[in-house]
Amino acid sequence: MIRIGDFSKLSRVSIKALRLYDEMGLLKPIEVDRFTGYRYYEFDQLPRLYRILALKDLGFSLEEIGRLLEEEVSVEQMRGMLKLRQAEIRQRVEEETARLERVELWLREIEQEDSMSRYDVVIKKIEPMMVASVRGVVPTPPDQRSLWDELMGYLQQTDARMMGPPMAIYHDPEFKERDWDIEVVMPLNEDLAPSGRVQVYDLPGAEKMACVVHTGPFAMIMEAYNALAKWIDQNGYQIVGPGRELNLRLPDTPGDQNDPNTVNEIQFPVEKAG
């Protein structure tokens, strides 16, 4: 019978850890003095302790180890736990590898541009939402104001409330000089009857939306588009649907392309390129 300090030195496991394993039932001392509380161990408890360490080394939590050490665990159950652990570790290796690539991407960017990009892209999940919209073909993006007038004119006759920022959806799959297929959209709290060109429907969500925010003159929003497109490509994604342009903060004078306080968010649904 040896005391906890000697058992700790022998096994190279800290006294703290030994007390924890006792408390969790992983390794009970062979005897505990009822008056002093001193823990006494035996040498032949070392194999069990080493098994605990070996399982910990495989990445099992102490709680899992507790279950694995119970006598009733069959070889079959053991195999199941190991398979599970295997899958978890594989996933973590994948995640860390992907993260490593992202870090290296930042590094390359910083080396080339000698500065940090203004734009940071995040992947978000967007839920479906009830919207009213007007879709039409207009010569150039600024001409979408006519669509907005039409939509807002209709909404002002109703008592529906805006449930989020207004946005524009660009339906053209490719860039065009003229005649853009644009849908202007307003999230709502309730289902309204459609009217004329105004539709009311459930705008689908997206599992992964690559999003970037542009602040400053609207005239320079193409920089944000470029940064987003570059990010999507370099991070192994591809665009799988029409992009959205959220108007988070409108210019003080409507239509002003140079208001420095304008805020827009650009969103593109993406998937991992296979």
Add this chain to the structure above:
Amino acid sequence: MIRIGDFSKLSRVSIKALRLYDEMGLLKPIEVDRFTGYRYYEFDQLPRLYRILALKDLGFSLEEIGRLLEEEVSVEQMRGMLKLRQAEIRQRVEEETARLERVELWLREIEQEDSMSRYDVVIKKIEPMMVASVRGVVPTPPDQRSLWDELMGYLQQTDARMMGPPMAIYHDPEFKERDWDIEVVMPLNEDLAPSGRVQVYDLPGAEKMACVVHTGPFAMIMEAYNALAKWIDQNGYQIVGPGRELNLRLPDTPGDQNDPNTVNEIQFPVEKAG
């Protein structure tokens, strides 16, 4: 100015997290009502929040992000942090990959033997220790008793105290039928004068010792050696020095090869095989 709930919905960051970022100084609301404590945000705070998310995605801790977001951080410092992060992630990938291999090893073993090995190997660091020892060539391992008699006879004349379990060091680099080069060793608390074949010196430690415990009849200790040798090989290590055999619990009748309560630990210094 929008409230925390709307800012949370917009950014897909939980209210809890936003409050934490406020508290940590990563992203302060543009205004906090002095009477109600309500936090108010502005849309143009989104880019900073997205930068926080992007850095978090690279694996930086919130504290590191706090430093990285300070204005004074130069591109040079940023590059330094990224390089550091890169190295850390690489190491973690390596560790997880090695762990994955260990799990797969367990799985293969369980498939082949249809049971779990009795022996679990752990890697420990062993510190140097002051010892007294007698080294000699004896016909077979059991004949080491003559060496023990010599060592103990000397020690009993002194007032030195045993500072750990007695052990035997097997100096032969390869297995031999007869004439083993064995050193019997006793850890001490003080430096004594050598005498005859008894040496007193600082037994070197080892960064990595592969250790396994054998309980039960000493006659079957070869199983433990075999399991340890197999483990060392399969886990990509190699033996880089003589092995030690610690006598943790001696048989009740000295020399009894069949006492089921005997406990020994076998240790081999190892290194990762290159």
Add this chain to the structure above:
DNA sequence: CTTGACTCTCCTCTTGGGGAAGAGTGTATA
């Protein structure tokens, strides 16, 4: 005025222990 949706702070919980405080024990020496 009430209701329902929001928001606030404060508390506890998560892993695997580390560090320290304050009190009690064991043993070797003076």
Add this chain to the structure above:
DNA sequence: TATACACTCTTCCCCAAGAGGAGAGTCAAG
């Protein structure tokens, strides 16, 4: 035998990045 010193005990607080909940206060619409 008294004391010094090493050892051990329990209990509390700490880590990261929030999640969950309690209880109380706030906001806007009907």
